[in-house]
Amino acid sequence: MKILVKAPAKINLALDVLHKRNDGYHEVEMIMTTIDLADRLELSLLEQNQIHIISQNRYVPDDQRNLAYQAAQILKDRFGIKQGVAISIEKTIPVAAGLAGGSSDAAAALRGLNKLWNLGLSLDELAEIGSEIGSDVSFCVYGGTALAKGRGEQIKELPAPPTCWVILAKPFIGVSTADVYRRLDVNAVTHPNIGAMVDALHHSDYQAVCRNVGNVLEDVTLNLHPEVAQIKDQMKRFGADAVLMSGSGPTVFGLVQHDSRMHRIYNGLRGFCDQVFAVRMLGDRNKLD
Numbered sequence: 216m217k218i219l220v221k222a223p224a225k226i227n228l229a230l231d232v233l234h235k236r237n238d239g240y241h242e243v244e245m246i247m248t249t250i251d252l253a254d255r256l257e258l259s260l261l262e263q264n265q266i267h268i269i270s271q272n273r274y275v276p277d278d279q280r281n282l283a284y285q286a287a288q289i290l291k292d293r294f295g296i297k298q299g300v301a302i303s304i305e306k307t308i309p310v311a312a313g314l315a316g317g318s319s320d321a322a323a324a325l326r327g328l329n330k331l332w333n334l335g336l337s338l339d340e341l342a343e344i345g346s347e348i349g350s351d352v353s354f355c356v357y358g359g360t361a362l363a364k365g366r367g368e369q370i371k372e373l374p375a376p377p378t379c380w381v382i383l384a385k386p387f388i389g390v391s392t393a394d395v396y397r398r399l400d401v402n403a404v405t406h407p408n409i410g411a412m413v414d415a416l417h418h419s420d421y422q423a424v425c426r427n428v429g430n431v432l433e434d435v436t437l438n439l440h441p442e443v444a445q446i447k448d449q450m451k452r453f454g455a456d457a458v459l460m461s462g463s464g465p466t467v468f469g470l471v472q473h474d475s476r477m478h479r480i481y482n483g484l485r486g487f488c489d490q491v492f493a494v495r496m497l498g499d500r501n502k503l504d
């Protein structure tokens with residue numbers, strides 16, 4: 216028996232860090248939305264009681280470091296499952312890019328294994344389990360658009376953003392999320408207006424969405440990697456309505472509504488960057504599987 220699951224990337228329309236907590240995590244407020252750029256996972260039952268990860272991408276670990284492996288392991292431990300599984304990951308989302316690729320693979324593995332092993336768990340239960348794997352996994356279990364609080368695991372659903380194109384450009388560098396958080400000084404940053412972004416989404420106001428994008432981690436990564444600032448400048452120059460780094464970077468995304476401008480930005484950036492994509496937002500939860 217085989218199950219195919221889609222694992223879409225996310226972007227942060229807004230990302231704020233409030234303070235560092237006593238448990239070492241940062242208290243965050245993030246507005247996330249899934250985009251139509253996805254890995255594909257194929258899950259198949261194995262005779263042997265093993266978890267087997269298969270991926271052609273050399274940056275994707277094929278052992279217990281893989282977040283999809285960890286998802287399978289947690290379910291096996293918690294529900295005493297003796298069946299094995301082979302998880303084949305066809306990677307499209309750039310790795311270590313600020314697009315939650317690993318977290319989304321883990322979330323897709325949880326959704327798929329819930330079916331493959333007939334566990335009958337709700338999305339809320341899967342999201343709760345996902346939060347033990349990583350802070351972004353809970354959001355990725357639901358997909359769509361949401362405000363994430365706490366260390367990212369408290370999810371409140373939001374309306375889909377107004378229709379637009381998302382152009383993503385990733386320079387040829389990887390960024391360590393832990394390193395960026397370590398270097399962040401929450402008292403020395405401009406905080407995005409999360410409330411204004413929530414209102415913009417409720418009013419489906421594209422201009423207000425564009426005005427209120429913001430990410431407190433941006434300056435940290437920009438200081439470490441000046442090429443990220445160059446990509447931001449290029450996108451603005453080519454006419455993007457809003458430009459922001461996603462997560463801890465280094466991927467930069469631009470928003471536009473007009474097809475012609477999307478093509479101009481996409482073609483203009485292709486010469487500069489390792490990976491460039493132009494995709495739609497998925498927006499709603501029900502667009503997931």
Ligand code: ATP
Binds near residue numbers: 274282283317321
């Ligand atoms: P986030 O936006 O959640 O911080 P990211 O997009 O920056 O995540 P990932 O693509 O998830 O980063 O990869 C970060 C690291 O996680 C990689 O360097 C890789 O070693 C490890 N990893 C574990 N599982 C996976 C997976 N399924 N796909 C990609 N990387 C994975």
